[in-house]
Amino acid sequence: MSSLTHLERLEAESIHILREVVAEVENPVMLYSIGKDSTVMLHLARKAFAPGRLPFPLLHIDTTWNFRETISFRDRIVAQYGLDLIVHVNQDGLRDGVTPFSHGTPVYTDVMLTQSLRQALDKHGFGAAFGGGRRDEEKSRAKERILSFRAAGHRWDPRNQRPELWDLYNTRTGPGETIRAFPISNWTELDVWQYIHRENIELPGVYFADRRPVVERDGVLIMVDDDRYPLLPGEVAHTKTVRFRTLGCYPLTGGFESGARSVADIIRETLLATSSERQGRVIDRDQPASMEKKKQEGYF
Template sequence: MSAPISTAPASTAPVSASPFAQARAVVTGQGALPTHPPTFAHPTPDREASVSTYNLTHLKQLEAESIHIIREVAAEFKNPVMLYSIGKDSSVMVQLALKAFYPAKPPFPLMHVDTTWKFREMIEFRETYAKRELGLDVITYINKEGAAEQISPFEHSGKHTNLMKTEALKKALDMYHFDAAFGGARRDEEKSRAKERVYSFRDQFHRWDPKNQRPELWNLYNARVNKGESIRVFPLSNWTELDVWQYIHLEQIPIVPLYYAAKRPTVVRDGVRIMVDDDRLKLRPGETPELKTVRFRTLGCYPLTGAVESEATTLPEIIQEMLLATTSERQGRLIDNDEEGNMEEKKREGYF
């Protein structure tokens, strides 16, 4: 015989009862689920301040994401390395790595692929800041076979880039058996980089196939590789150029002085203003270096990197410039403009 239908009220728990009392009443059969949201007691003033007023800013969210990626790589790979180009993005990446493992040093070395054509101020910064001041382990790799061919970036920029950057990087990764390499590339820089994953899979020949990449759901990354395969990791993928400069300003990160405007000797070639950094730059007939107040938005081999006229001598002035900029920072990189789709072809061959 079925039990008689109860005529008792739907809930015997008073409305003012705590959510826990209401839940207990439901479990014991003395009440029903409340139809109104639960009301919790107000937290103490100290707890309220610590919970309700602490919000991650945009930069702190990016920082947290990047630190998470760096720690994931350190935990998942046997022999990672951080590629160090000495530029602003590399400086931010080093700062994030220092924060990720503080007070210990990062559990991986930095590696600079030196083309022998970097600005002198870049090499000085590498030696004084990264090595001596921070005390980090910095590997400097030069493709000696490529250097022996004495390929001039002035005359054969594409071949120079392939020998001294792409092939040099692949040889260095093979020599040290690195299975993961951090890079400072960002998706806003260039169209081929815009479609690259945070964990960018490379085959045993270091080649990148944009159609054969792994899905990345939320903050989950697939680090499984077979012997000889590797992953290029880009912790700054979701940053913009403006984010990078604002973070440098916020954290007061040291950077190469070339990023600040100053009077420098330059010549104009093919519409690009090139800085005369040493006597290897042979002047063409009729060329005379002129002092111009310029700075660099991006740094690379000095014969292939164009300067921009600017009066920005401080970080706030650089940030103001970025807010008004309508062109890509890589417009001054001559290697990007060799042919249509050239950057993607370089990346398929193993470029950064």
């Protein structure tokens, strides 16, 4: 296989995983967070089933705190490729007024992301959900399998994973058991960017530098995307040329000043970067091994 490049091999592996899960598991769904990893995964899925349509819907867990730009991007992509999109909001959380400011980040992410995802998966009875997780993101992910099984209640047991040999995936599930499938497990952040560049894949605008209103919080720049953001007394948002390395809820996503306006610029910046991707995610900094704990509780 020496004549294939690393990107070609990664692409082929991901397509193989997507097809295998769709062929063997009833009622799959693809989690679509609109971020670059989801966008690459969606691109791979379109390749896997071309010239046919995607044989599964997309699911967006909407916290109601997304960057406005990403929502309009989502709707445009869905229309452009004729995709089926399910948008789920945790109505209980909305009714109880759970926001990052009212209840703090851990409660907010648990209610509006983790619980919301579980609600949506249960409501539609999805047998498998594709996610854009990568093993290089975080140490506990490095040991997760490509197919990860969740018992009823969505808990993950890192001690009880199925071995994965060759490209043979055991997709059988028991009652109440569901699958999280990670087709781009073996991609690194740089692979994702190089692939976006090679394939000319369109991304939401917030990845690219632009003049945006921001305030500084804990050493990172937070975009004031709408008038719900609580400014401190006397505080005003400053307009700076910033971009974001990850997309989440805008009040929890740290941006930084940058002049990168193209994918090539971003790659240059990434290669010269001095901090890792998750640094911008406030969610990961609560406690050591926090991602692993969240995952055991059912976070994707």
